[in-house]
Amino acid sequence: MKTLFTLLLLLASVLDGVAQFNQNEQRQRNPRPWSQGRMSTVGAGLEIGVPVGAFSESWGREIVGFSANLGVPMRLLPIDWGFDFGYGRMGGSEQTVNINEPVLNVTTADLVVNSVIYGYHGLLRLKPFNGKVSPYLEGLVGVRHFTTKTFVEVEGLSEPLRKERVANRFTGSSGWAIGVHVSPIPIFYLEGRVERLSSGRVEYVDPTTISISNAGVVDFETRRSKTSVMNVHLGVGLRF
Numbered sequence: 001m002k003t004l005f006t007l008l009l010l011l012a013s014v015l016d017g018v019a020q021f022n023q024n025e026q027r028q029r030n031p032r033p034w035s036q037g038r039m040s041t042v043g044a045g046l047e048i049g050v051p052v053g054a055f056s057e058s059w060g061r062e063i064v065g066f067s068a069n070l071g072v073p074m075r076l077l078p079i080d081w082g083f084d085f086g087y088g089r090m091g092g093s094e095q096t097v098n099i100n101e102p103v104l105n106v107t108t109a110d111l112v113v114n115s116v117i118y119g120y121h122g123l124l125r126l127k128p129f130n131g132k133v134s135p136y137l138e139g140l141v142g143v144r145h146f147t148t149k150t151f152v153e154v155e156g157l158s159e160p161l162r163k164e165r166v167a168n169r170f171t172g173s174s175g176w177a178i179g180v181h182v183s184p185i186p187i188f189y190l191e192g193r194v195e196r197l198s199s200g201r202v203e204y205v206d207p208t209t210i211s212i213s214n215a216g217v218v219d220f221e222t223r224r225s226k227t228s229v230m231n232v233h234l235g236v237g238l239r240f
Contacts, residue, residue, distance in 0.1 A: 038130050041080070041181070043191050044068035045235015049088050049117075051228070055199075058225035059206075063088035063117065067233055071125050078128040084140060084177075084195075086119030086231065091207025097216040099152070101161070109161060110153045111216050115207045118145040119197070121173065131183075138177040140197065143170050144227065146204040150218055166218060171202040171227060179233070186239065193233040201226050 049063035050056075065088035071080035092114040099109045121142030127134055148167040151160040179193030201224060209221035 043237025080125040171200040
């Protein structure tokens with residue numbers, strides 16, 4: 001997949017440059033159909049991740065979150081380049097614990113533990129049609145970030161009293177996506193998208209094993225596996 005994405009990027013760059021050099025005057029007189037009305041896009045929405053393969057065997061639970069993406073059209077080719085960001089919550093735990101803070105007039109606080117996944121991927125999007133219904137195909141390469149944080153929250157304080165990262169791992173990721181933009185008006189669209197990511201082996205916290213003592217000591221178990229996932233995205237966006 002990484003080799004295919006690299007070849008696609010190289011081919012797109014070469015063809016884009018050749019087309020611009022040889023056909024600039026023709027494009028000004030008679031733009032190609034796929035160039036008409038092409039605009040940048042930015043969208044966001046709800047995302048549900050379904051683990052597949054070893055990740056399904058090791059973890060096996062849906063991951064609920066959101067994602068956002070940006071696409072910028074190339075000059076002549078029916079291809080956009082851009083970036084995709086994803087956030088998914090694996091799980092967590094919360095408990096009231098004892099604290100000793102002389103400057104605060106309280107003796108207890110809420111200790112919250114959250115395990116989440118961030119995704120950061122560059123994208124190339126093949127979108128040959130631009131209209132009310134615009135299907136597309138993407139290639140993606142990037143990283144996914146598995147992290148677990150703790151937050152000590154006191155009622156009346158706008159910010160956590162303390163926060164700490166207790167686990168933190170990155171892994172490479174690549175994949176593809178298919179989707180469609182449906183535009184009831186030119187500047188607004190609805191988006192449906194299915195994304196398949198193949199991610200490497202990484203150690204992550206199992207949120208079902210998190211335990212918190214009354215003194216605020218956090219304990220948990222970890223798992224290690226490949227972390228491939230199928231994401232389903234439903235969202236909205238703007239063209240500009």
